[in-house]
Amino acid sequence: MNTLIKNANIITMESEQKVIKNGYVGITDDRIVYVGEELPEDFWPQRILDCRGGAVLPGLINAHTHSPMVLLRSYADDLPLQEWLFNRIFPVEDKLTSEDIYWASMLGTMEMIRSGITCFADMYYFMDEVAKVVSKVGIRANLSRGLQCFDDNIDPLQDRRLLENEQLFKDWEGESNGRIRVFLGPHSVYTCTPSYLEYIVDLAQRLGTGIHIHVSETLKENEECLEKYGKTPVRHLYDHGIFNCPSIAAHCVHVSEEDMSLLKEKNVSVVYNPGSNLKLGSGIAPVTSMMERGINVALGTDGASSNNNLNMFEEIHLAALLSKGVKQQPTNIKAYEALEMATVNGAKALGWDKDIGMIKPGMKADIIIVNLNKPHFYPMHNIISNMVYSAQAGDVETLLVDGKIIMDKGEFKTIDEEEVYYNIKKIGKELAYR
């Protein structure tokens, strides 16, 4: 199957300069085979997508989320963190069934698609349901089962969560034309004992996979870790071997100079979640310092209960703005760097940099088309600035993953939108009586 995208302003993400005006992208099956200003020769498309002067970008990569948490969107806001988590979020989570998670993840996936996300890193429970959603919808994801163990007397070999994560790996790793990858998901230093962490490292190495974990999200986490182990969370995880696996470290809001050195040494990818970190009052991660050290910084939305959306354009915008304002330095984090976080850096974090994050021959055809015919894009002085500072999620019109159209001019091709809303409403009503 050959597809030709035409009349496209292509932000390739190969370099800031490589923006192709009025160009073409040729796709054969799931791969990009041509990108250029001229019509490709000897390429016979069965399908033509006319962008009508729109912007074409690699699909955005949401490197840290908990997709089913859309169910808790706007359920409890503007509260102290502990009250929010223990009194409001956890009691509802205890009541959720696998079917709830299926529909919740479907809703989250719909929202992500509408904001141009073609790939996400997810950590939650009933992850088999999330895998089914990813497989059915045709999107790409790195999935991990959230793991926690507070008791050193529990045998990790018998730990239900760990067994589920291992089973998830066996069932789904590499499935759906390689669109699904499975990592292990130790939740954090404060929810996993040291021996549990070490067993996870051992399992990850046996499976040959990576780790997705929350790191130094709050000052409280750091203080407790220092008190309990005499070390920062980063040093603690380093010492227990976590970072010997390919690692996605979400947040890293409160990291020291030494922490950053350790993260760099182990090639850990940090995921910046500016919206969630602001909303929960966690703080602002020292992203410019991490970037200066050459740490790979990707971008994430976190869960919708602490954001309250899965809108990557908003995170891109926040990433570009925040550091400028906080440091009173308008040259911090240039527009292109913010866009890199959401594409190439995300691909690297999820271990997919050979396949996604750029519009380039040989890459997977994970592509979004943004409608530029909106007042907030005129005049068209700089397409990259426009994407970072002016674009809204709702400007994304068409989205392809593996060369397949998942959303076509705003219409979902693999999701029955009304069916999802119906089920979400039903769950909401039922939850009140559980």
Added chain:
Amino acid sequence: MNTLIKNANIITMESEQKVIKNGYVGITDDRIVYVGEELPEDFWPQRILDCRGGAVLPGLINAHTHSPMVLLRSYADDLPLQEWLFNRIFPVEDKLTSEDIYWASMLGTMEMIRSGITCFADMYYFMDEVAKVVSKVGIRANLSRGLQCFDDNIDPLQDRRLLENEQLFKDWEGESNGRIRVFLGPHSVYTCTPSYLEYIVDLAQRLGTGIHIHVSETLKENEECLEKYGKTPVRHLYDHGIFNCPSIAAHCVHVSEEDMSLLKEKNVSVVYNPGSNLKLGSGIAPVTSMMERGINVALGTDGASSNNNLNMFEEIHLAALLSKGVKQQPTNIKAYEALEMATVNGAKALGWDKDIGMIKPGMKADIIIVNLNKPHFYPMHNIISNMVYSAQAGDVETLLVDGKIIMDKGEFKTIDEEEVYYNIKKIGKELAYR
């Protein structure tokens, strides 16, 4: 002319509790005559607007902008402030004609309407053109001519800018069914001599109008003012009588405890412009401190050259998030407070609190309808949180000002969208040769 809005979730902004589910709004001519859960009795509508479960809010009020600066959107980003302003912005502004300003302001107005803004406070030049746009489109605005004078030897009576502002007042104050109001627009302490400021106060008092001014936007402004006059900008303006007039003080990023006392004493309305202040690296205004003192804090987008959009939903979101993150306090600026900034507080800042900012009988029918049937609004736990943390400008479907439909399900009724784009493109091409 009677209009009935039905199937509406009405966020009245009278109080946080007063949200009416599945309600009705009755409008006669330009005023709201009924708000309630029941169908109004003895009210015979000629026109019915079915919200299909959407949210109905008072139109948003953008309390500080320079609408024609959309022409410079994405023209120069991520640069040091001085280079941005003196080497990039000013040289282009010098070339603009009155016709350019007309089309630029029209584009800015289109963008504002798309983000739910029904009223804005504008400061620029060729303001007669902006008034024509406001009048033609049917939106509401408080207009001021940007005033500056660096030379104490110039007679204010002969100052071109001041004469233009006075003429603007004479021509447009109260025009278009009262939709246009004219303030005087002294640019700032660093662009106006003390005697010029005093003359402006004198003129404002003679005309019986107010003042719109930039205050303490950057640390540099404060340092220079302290060096030159031995006072902070707020104290300097206070001493020269500016705040004896109803005043809109944009920015106030760097204000001292004493400054805040003075602003409160004189009932000055502060306009918070979080997006612009972040992007230009100006800093983050101490909004919670100002609010604790009872200062009226409204919200603005500033010009699109430093934002780069006129998207009030983005500013509402930033207002709610920023203070939480910077102070590491998730209870700071609750969702409803952010929404107040963009509605009731804006109305107060612009001197229109008797007429706009709430959905309430007796108020002008400046109303927006937001489509809630989007993935990012499900499930509907809290409509106010949804508006503040999840909504996008693009969710605004219908907009009324003075009871007249300006945008109907995304379609402009008083603007020829393609004509505006055509003229904006033409200006862009011509500018290169001027």
